[in-house]
Amino acid sequence: MSYPGATVAVVAPRPLISRRARQILTGYAYLIPAALCLGGTILFPILKAIHMSLYNHVLIRPQEYAFIGLGNYARVLHDEVFWLSLKNSAVWVFGSVSLQFVGGFAAALLLHQGFRGRAAVRTVTLIPWIIPGVVVALVWEWLYQPNYGVLNDLLLKAGLLRERVAWLSDPALAMPAVVAANVWRGVPFFAIMLLAGLQAIPDELYEAARVDGASVVGRFRHITLPLLRPIIVVATATRIIWTFNYADLIFVMTSGGPANATQITSTYTLLQAYSNLDFGYAATLSVVLLLIMLAFTIVYLRVTRGIESVS
């Protein structure tokens, strides 16, 4: 390994610990606080959950507690609600994240421009994110209510609807409806993250390109996008994972209904844990979800060439 461009003119005395070793030690040292955080909060419960998934662990039947190896996993394979929930999860995640990304990117580009009142608009953009998820769900549930919600009221008054639509109670409309609420909630995240990335791009690059005669679109394609790539990849990857696990919004708005139309895997896990009190099966579902997401992430990072440095 060599540092490109570095030429050592003076020969330094050989240090006790080689530079390479020092670098490695520093790297590990810098990682210790973060590793401690995770070790103390999340690592042990995850290992415990993996352990729990190999057991028949139903809280109300403690006498049946026993090691069943992959028994729970076999059950998952035959569980049609699980497969349905996986399909719903895919729609939920990719629908939400793609729309959030597009909306957030547009917002970031807007907020990067100079205009009066920019600080105010930036603050306003953040608002959907500050409100706790459960409250967002309750408010949107009210907006969607067919008989006393604002949405139907306005659409009826504007003549766009002739009869009241049950947004959350119709199996065909329920998922789009919750996705819309999730998009509202998630746009600020992308806006803030992408805006930070945009702000880090030096103006000189744009100036130079403009002098060279590049158009707006050209500057966007050849400067903005490549320099933002690491951040876009990281933001979308983490957001996809986070949305997979996000149960609150759906749980409050529809409880996974009607008839499992909005049952995603994480709400199904919640149901197994707290309604059926089947902690073993709930742990299994979490582990399966974890494996699926790991596989997805590895593929995703490889395809988007991950977070390798931009030279």
Added chain:
Amino acid sequence: MSRRAGTPAERILGGPVLWTGIALLTAFALAPFVWVFLTSLKTRAELYATPLVYLPRTLTVANYVDAWTSKLTPFSRFFANSLWVSSVTMVATTAISILAGYALARFRFFGRQAFLLVFLATQMFPAVLLIAPLLSQWHALGLIDTYQALIYSNFSFTVPFTVWMLVGYFDSIPRELEESAMIDGCSRFGALCRVILPLAAPGVAATAIFAFVSSWSELLFAITFTSQTEMRTLSAGLLFMVGQYEIQWGQLSAGVIISTLPVAVLFTYLQRHLIRGLAAGAVKG
């Protein structure tokens, strides 16, 4: 960015498109919030009237007074709790993840890929299943009803994410910059502080904001790890307005406004100063 007469495309983008975009963005972000705000000013009769009442005919601040002074939901106290927990989480998370993010972005050492994946994988785990193990852990350490339990538990979702985001931000800064600084005699840590951080300032600010806002709106841990009213955070407090048979929409809306606007104001202030402070003396080019 200064405004100058550019190509027709630039002028259209900089003019009508920009303003339409801003209008749409503001409307999009605010619309439900405006509804909540109007609701907080209505009397109970107007809240439940059909047909729907949009603008309150009788303005009332009773909801705000109720929310702020109610014994069950003392918002003044909740606000202080949330502020403290979120602030400490933000500062600690940022410090921890700057170090970890820098290490993962710059150094090539054995297990780097594994570390990255582990950080990501820990976010793939539903918080729901963390509750029982964490509860027994905090109970064993005697940390129930303390700020510490909430702060440590918040790390479980802030740190993995902020580390990843900072790796991304650090990666977009060329290596040559800190190398030239180190050749000039700077230590590695010094290079981090004087060269990388100023350049990554917007990114660091963004992840700090993320840590703050996420812990501000965090709910599950706040409810499970606290049982005393005095220790509750705002999100948990808001949920007390949600009953089994009715939601006290008036007070809930007032509570939402009380808990949202100050954070928004704080954020504006924070962003401007944080970025300016970090970016002071940035080395460019």
Added chain:
Amino acid sequence: MDHGHRLSRRRLLQTLAASGVIAAADLAWWEEPFLAPRRAWGATPVRFQFSVPEPKRTALVESLAERFNKSQTEHEVKVEFVPQAQARQKLISSIAAGTPPDCCQVWDNWVGEFDGMGALEDLTGKVKDWKHYKDVLPLAWQTVTMKDRILSYPWVVTNDGLYWRTDRAKEYGVKPPRDDWNWDDFLAFTKAMTRPDKNQYGFGMRGQGTWAVLYATEFMYGNGAQVLKDGKVVINSKEAAEGLDWYLDLMRKHKVTPPSVPTDGWRQIVEGFGRGITNTYLHNSGSAEEQKGFVGADHFSTVPLPVGPAKKRASFYFSETLTMFKGGKNRDGAWKFCTWLMDDEPNAMYCKTLGLLPARKTLADRPEFAKDPALAGFVKSFPFSIVSPYLAYAGWGGKLDSEGVPLFQQAMVGKLSAKECLDRFAEVLTKNMK
């Protein structure tokens, strides 16, 4: 880099370091840097978890706890309030973690599950020695008895009845329902009270949550169906399917229900009636006080459920219990507190303030309960009230929610016929009979 900038950077780093120090100090030594809550010295705390159905209840419960604390010096009760929606999660987690509260107030359908988890102790002996044992209705004791063991105190009892708008009935010239009305009367009544142009519907049917299944079951019982017969699950009998078909037709064919039914839970049906969207709804006495605030006490009344074609009807009987946990740290204090809450004055105060019915007969006979018109329908339903048949097996509780409700929702939106729904439901019940 000039000195001015370097100075500001250093100051920033110092600020960060300082706040880090403060954070570390907090983490190391202080538990609450702000005004610490007063801790009781000396008296052993009794942790009482109370889930808050209505924020109104908290002032009441706190005053009850204070009264108890003042009346004796041995134990101090500390109330832990939890939002209703999180109460179950929090209780399950704390039991699983080995840190349950000393006592709590929960619905009786959770008691069986806690018993299955081994979290409760057999109170039969203690309770039989209690001075008011005979005063509590046998039906109430039944709700907290599993396998002949009494597991907690039934504090408040309730059954199901129908709320209806008296003012709207008068406005539309509809005859008020008789106490012994039948299904045809019910259909005619709800049809007459359905005015889509005015955004009003005749019946607020419930589609979400365990009780969606229970309300449908009550109607099925009216047609002669049963859940269990001779130890076998017979909820998919012909009578049951016919009953369910009739019930669902209210929504599918006659359209006397609002469009949000498949996802309407407790809160939605109560709010729907309160806002005047629905003109009747099925519920227990718990929301009577709410409706007095929403529509006004003189604009609504309650009436028993209609009699079905089999000349039968059923109203499921439930209790809100005071349950004590085996794993609590202060079981003696918990017992004393719960017994005190069952005494005349505290019990009556709780029920009267909230418009609920006490489990003790001498209290229930008091005029404020026996003569309240908003409670009339429930009181009149006691003669044919039965304990919910779904309490027979602890394993059924969670399954109703996770598998029963989606099946019924599918039947509501037309994806399954009533018979198919019940066949699969019966399968689920049979599999979980433990």
